Amino acid sequence: MISPCDPPADPFRVYPLLNSGAQRLYRALGVLGVVWVSTDHAAAAMGVPWGDAAGLLQRLADEGLLEPERDPAAVRVARYRIPPRVRGHARALAQATEDSRREGARAVEDGARWLLGCADAARNILSPHQGALARSLPDPLPVALPFDRAEPWDREAARWLEEQAENVLPHLDTLDQRGLYELCWRTADALWPVFQRALVPAQVSQQAHLIALGAARQCNHRDAVRQLLLSGAIVHAAAGEVDSAYGWYTSALLEARGGEGAAVLGERAWRDEAQALLGLAGLRFAEGRADLAQGLAESALDLWSAVEERRGCGLARILLGQCAASRGEQQEALGLFTAAGKDLEAEGDRYHAARARRAAAAGSGTPPSTA
Numbered sequence: 001m002i003s004p005c006d007p008p009a010d011p012f013r014v015y016p017l018l019n020s021g022a023q024r025l026y027r028a029l030g031v032l033g034v035v036w037v038s039t040d041h042a043a044a045a046m047g048v049p050w051g052d053a054a055g056l057l058q059r060l061a062d063e064g065l066l067e068p069e070r071d072p073a074a075v076r077v078a079r080y081r082i083p084p085r086v087r088g089h090a091r092a093l094a095q096a097t098e099d100s101r102r103e104g105a106r107a108v109e110d111g112a113r114w115l116l117g118c119a120d121a122a123r124n125i126l127s128p129h130q131g132a133l134a135r136s137l138p139d140p141l142p143v144a145l146p147f148d149r150a151e152p153w154d155r156e157a158a159r160w161l162e163e164q165a166e167n168v169l170p171h172l173d174t175l176d177q178r179g180l181y182e183l184c185w186r187t188a189d190a191l192w193p194v195f196q197r198a199l200v201p202a203q204v205s206q207q208a209h210l211i212a213l214g215a216a217r218q219c220n221h222r223d224a225v226r227q228l229l230l231s232g233a234i235v236h237a238a239a240g241e242v243d244s245a246y247g248w249y250t251s252a253l254l255e256a257r258g259g260e261g262a263a264v265l266g267e268r269a270w271r272d273e274a275q276a277l278l279g280l281a282g283l284r285f286a287e288g289r290a291d292l293a294q295g296l297a298e299s300a301l302d303l304w305s306a307v308e309e310r311r312g313c314g315l316a317r318i319l320l321g322q323c324a325a326s327r328g329e330q331q332e333a334l335g336l337f338t339a340a341g342k343d344l345e346a347e348g349d350r351y352h353a354a355r356a357r358r359a360a361a362a363g364s365g366t367p368p369s370t371a
Helices: 012-015 020-029 038-045 052-063 083-096 096-125 153-177 182-188 193-198 202-218 223-239 243-255 266-286 290-306 310-326 330-346 350-364
Strands: 067-070 077-081
Touching: 012 083, 020 038, 020 052, 020 083, 020 096, 038 052, 038 096, 052 067, 052 077, 067 083, 083 096, 096 153, 096 182, 096 193, 153 182, 153 193, 153 202, 153 266, 182 202, 182 223, 193 202, 193 223, 202 223, 243 266, 266 290, 266 310, 290 310, 310 330, 310 350, 330 350
Parallel strands: none
Antiparallel strands: 067 077
């Protein structure tokens, strides 16, 4: 076994000495589009049992081709880092023949489908109120969810997503370059908690949205284009890039309104239009233009009311309450905050319901209810 103090192995010398299974996995590692790989991902990409994947990865690590990284909370190896020299050599081998290219393409797609399934499940646990777009995934997944093994699920899901941060951009870029556009934008959409929780730098979130937006346009999936424009706007706003956020929200608004009208684009376009309007209203309010924010938020409220979207109505009422409070109209603000809290509680959005309660309590001078 190679010691951590030993120099990296020479892949050109070691590869011919590997058995066929280890060689096949080695080639796949050159094209998966990740800087590290877990046993779960390797098993899904290779279509082999988990134990076989674990043995093959350990064999590559024993030969000095991979760098094992242990889980600090356990004794097991959590993942294997792929050194750049190894990745380049493995990629060249994976692209050497028609058979190896076909084999690599299958590994990329199968591994990506598993990653998407995991990201989608994590997103459903951590961000259940994000508007989900229809997905077509293998059921059951070829390898069990890595956070389906211990309670509480939310902590395990958040931890798994945090671990993926380093692989986000290379993975999305790989899918985009291979023309796997649907997998690309769906994965970025499912990874929303990574961007929402700032688990990656702002530049990574922004680049990921640019890649995914281009992929959604390639698929001509208008719902996905609007959703990615909206989430991209949030990413830019969170980074303090207000002008860019305006641009993304405005593009989402134009996409939602479209040239065909709501009868063609459907109810979802109305919801997206309302979200874009509320996003623009929030930016205006932050600039101190409560007068402009008021009109935009009222338009958003009208649209959400028309499609009976109580959560959206609640979010709009919070901002309208803030506008009223900024004008000194405390009673109106209190009524809006109270109504917002009821809407959001009814939809199970505890975070924003608590925001509404705190705002109402601040205006009334009473402590917020913890109910």
